[in-house]
Amino acid sequence: MLASMTVFAAVSAILVLAAVFDVRSREVPDLLWIVMLVIGATFGFSSGSLSEGLLSAVGYLMIAMFMFSPKVEGRMSGIVIIAFLTVMIACYWVSSDPSHLVSALMALIVIGLHFAGLVKGGADVKALVSLSMVYPVYAEFGCLIWQPVYPAGFVFNPVFSTLLFALLFSLLFMIPVVMRNSKKGDSSFNTYVLSINEARASLVWPVEDIREGHKVRIKPKDDSVSVYDRLEKAGETEVRVTPMVPFLLPVLVAFLIVMIAGSPLFMLI
Structure with a gap:
């Protein structure tokens, strides 16, 4: 119990720091996620058998390589992910503990959401993948209101619940956008x-670009400077943008609620 609470305190502290960085600059040091993975690997190594601990540590190493190594790109990234999945399946095989499969599946889901453009920020992805490794199931303490029920708890796991409620909480950041637009007769919910x-100096993504001399809608992308340059070159003075939501703040709030009070999703069972 003490070790579990210590891990929770450390992970929560990391998320608090990450949220502060995210709110201030939308840039979060990778070191925070590396520390979280080290904490998770250490706890996992000490709480299971030697073979399970070693395999789990290798799994942590594989996912860390995928996220942080500049040499893991293209085909190599696919190889590392396959190796990661193989190791996590081996962890389940030697321990019969489904949590290893939950970690692998949630990590892959988050990565897939990133490539699909649904979870955009790199730090957001790294945070959720790291949490997937550390918390595939609920801690021994907590869940004071909504107790986890298994096997449903493997589906409504801490990271799935955190992601879902963080997405809901992030909608609050659109309230100022709606209020601003309502004064100008603009019905848009998430752009202005x-x-x-102003856009160059703001924490926003452009959702308009110039194509063949015409302004067109685009998905938010990281090369904002080149988009603004093209717009100005075409004689445009304004651009529609969407705010860079500091998603790690909703993640922090959702994580604390889910771990301390439990997931409200268990009310559905």
Whole structure:
């Protein structure tokens, strides 16, 4: 119990720091996620058999390589993910503990959501993948209101619940956008118009670009500077943008609620 609470305190502290970085600059040091993975690997190694602990440590190493190594790109990234999945299946085989499969599946789901453009920020993905490794199931303490029920708890696991409620909480950041637009007769829920100079100085993504001389809608992308340059070159002075939501703040709030009070999803059972 003490070890579990210590891990929770450390992970929570890391998420608090990450949320502060995210709110201030939308940039979060990778070191925070590396520390979280080290904490999780250490706890996992000490709480199971030697073979399970060693395999789990290798799994942590594989996912860390995928997220942080500059040499893991293209085909190599696919090889590392396959190796990670193989190791996590081996962990389940030697321990009969489904939590290893939950970790692997949630990590792959988060990575898939990132490539699909549904979870955009790199730090957001690294946070959720790291949490998937550390918390595939609920801690020994906590869940004071909604107790986990298994096997449903493997589906409504801490990271799935955290992601779902973080997405809901993130909608609160759109309230100022709606209020701003309502004053101008703009019905958009998540985008608004700024001068290009204002956009350059703001924490926003452009959702318009120039294609063949015409302004077109685009998905938010990281190369904002080149988009603004093209717009100005085409004679445009304004651009529609969407705010960079500091998603790690909703993640932090959702994680604390889910771990301390439990997941409200268990009310569905």
